[in-house]
Amino acid sequence: MANDITYQMVTFHLGEELYGVNIMDVKEIVRLQNVRVIPNAPYYVEGIINLRGEIIPIIDLHKRFKIQSVSHSEDIEMEGGFIILNIDGSKIGIIIDKVERVVTVKGEDVKDPPQMLSGIGTEYIEGVVREETGYLIMLNTRKLFNAKELQKIIDIQ
DSSP states (O other), rough: TTTTTTEEEEEEEETEEEEEEEGGGGGEEEEEEOOOOOOOTTTTTEEEEEETTTTEEOOOHHHHOOOOOOOOOOHHHHHHHHEEEETEEEEEEEEESSSEEEEEEEGGGGGGGSSTTTEEEGGGGEEEEEEETEEEEEEOGGGGSOHHHHHHHHHHH
């Protein structure tokens, strides 16, 4: 991580942890809606949604990273939703428990991730930022899926 640059991160909760993705990779954030299940999809693909005429595959990062889902009370359902990512021209939605806010992170505050973090392999993590209440885990959206997985997900569309 370069020290003299800043990152704009969209932050959100998955289970108990706070995650962030680069705002440049975020197309939009949408409310929770019904997901149509796709037979024979990879285990972490929840299904598809139709967003204004566009078919978008929805990924469950809880399954992908083996993270406990928080129990869905009514207020969580109000806060939860999908972050629609634009990964190399393909739109993919990820399920989040709660959207937080957009934060600016200084490059000098970003540390290398510890070897193992809540079951997530370090290959998915760009870096970790210490916050007052814990850590912000910066996900690398380009590495969430390898090329073969990405192709499978794109083929769903």
